[in-house]
Amino acid sequence: MIVAERKPMAEIIEMVKDCKKVLVLACRGCVTVCSAGGEREAEILASLLRLGMRKEGKTVEVTIGSLVRQCDREYIDEIDQWKGQYDAVVSTACGVGVNFISNLRKDTMVYPALNTTFFGGSAKQGEWTEQCAGCGNCILHLTGGLCPVARCAKSLMNGPCGGSVDGKCEIDKNVECVWQSIHDRLGSFNRSAQMEVIAPIRDWSTAGHGGPRKTVRDDLTV
Amino acid sequence: MSFDPAITLFSCHYTSQQSCAEEGKELAQLGFPSSISLVRVPCTGKLQVTTLLKAFEDGADGVYVVGCPVDGCHNVKGSARAAKRVAAVRAALEELGVEGERIAMYHLPRGLHPEFVEKGKEMDSRIRDLGPSPFVLA
Numbered sequence: 556m557i558v559a560e561r562k563p564m565a566e567i568i569e570m571v572k573d574c575k576k577v578l579v580l581a582c583r584g585c586v587t588v589c590s591a592g593g594e595r596e597a598e599i600l601a602s603l604l605r606l607g608m609r610k611e612g613k614t615v616e617v618t619i620g621s622l623v624r625q626c627d628r629e630y631i632d633e634i635d636q637w638k639g640q641y642d643a644v645v646s647t648a649c650g651v652g653v654n655f656i657s658n659l660r661k662d663t664m665v666y667p668a669l670n671t672t673f674f675g676g677s678a679k680q681g682e683w684t685e686q687c688a689g690c691g692n693c694i695l696h697l698t699g700g701l702c703p704v705a706r707c708a709k710s711l712m713n714g715p716c717g718g719s720v721d722g723k724c725e726i727d728k729n730v731e732c733v734w735q736s737i738h739d740r741l742g743s744f745n746r747s748a749q750m751e752v753i754a755p756i757r758d759w760s761t762a763g764h765g766g767p768r769k770t771v772r773d774d775l776t777v
Numbered sequence: 778m779s780f781d782p783a784i785t786l787f788s789c790h791y792t793s794q795q796s797c798a799e800e801g802k803e804l805a806q807l808g809f810p811s812s813i814s815l816v817r818v819p820c821t822g823k824l825q826v827t828t829l830l831k832a833f834e835d836g837a838d839g840v841y842v843v844g845c846p847v848d849g850c851h852n853v854k855g856s857a858r859a860a861k862r863v864a865a866v867r868a869a870l871e872e873l874g875v876e877g878e879r880i881a882m883y884h885l886p887r888g889l890h891p892e893f894v895e896k897g898k899e900m901d902s903r904i905r906d907l908g909p910s911p912f913v914l915a
Contacts, residue, residue: 564872595825599869602830607873609912 578641581621582648592647625652691761699740822855
């Protein structure tokens with residue numbers, strides 16, 4: 556899922572300080588699962604906005620809404636149901652949602668309530684970790700299913716580096732060295748020899764270094 | 778600053794059961810502050826962050842939660858969950874530049890123990906010292 560976390564309230568309040576009516580718009584996609592921008596978090600944000608504005612001696616009328624997702628046109632169109640009820644939208648979606656509203660709603664000012672952080676998963680309640688960098692050129696079949704692009708601090712293709720000590724990364728003793736994990740996992744499948752194959756210089760053009768990426772499926776376009 | 782605070786107490790059914798006997802008359806006789814409005818909930822673990830924030834929106838100068846002892850919760854982890862949510866609201870208040878002490882969590886044994894009254898007095902005194910809620914518009 557896309558993982559995100561709420562921005563500091565001071566930052567959000569500064570965005571809407573001149574608004575009289577705000578639509579806090581939740582997303583029922585990834586950010587609901589990572590407890591950053593679903594309906595519950597939108598209610599909390601609405602309450603904090605009202606309180607924060609009151610503290611500044613202002614009042615703001617906050618409407619709470621939610622969309623199935625904020626990354627598809629058909630759902631964005633549903634914003635029409637709150638027409639006239641807001642001066643600005645505060646989206647609790649990831650950055651994709653904010654961009655989509657901006658792209659598709661020319662007359663709607665939209666502000667981000669979240670900082671979008673990474674693609675990750677939750678192995679422990681209340682904790683999310685980065686697992687994928689969306690680099691566009693997956694090599695997981697060569698690394699035992701563990702991603703060095705996302706999980707190695709240097710995104711090394713031929714690790715580990717000299718900073719790997721007792722299975723931990725030199726940046727933080729609480730961070731696993733993913734190359735140690737790759738070594739151990741390949742070994743458990745009798746594939747340690749894979750560690751000795753030198754990975755070629757990587758082409759990062761698929762990782763966004765060649766500009767914004769786009770996928771087109773001709774079989775799905777109409 | 779002298780003022781009459783409005784304090785909202787969310788207490789679990791078990792902790793407050795005897796405190797509410799005789800419509801709270803015994804509690805009042807023991808000196809429980811009249812500034813405190815008691816809201817009983819089946820379990821403090823049921824309390825959401827929004828419930829606690831709404832109390833402030835509704836004009837509370839202070840809010841506190843009384844639940845079972847951490848290692849003796851009737852619903853196993855209810856009061857521990859409540860403590861986490863109280864901590865989340867405290868952090869949010871501080872983010873808004875408001876004293877985090879306006880919200881507190883207490884873990885108390887069941888029944889009408891002196892601690893129930895003491896903590897009420899403690900909260901009343903603290904909120905009187907802090908003054909009116911900055912969330913109440915003039």
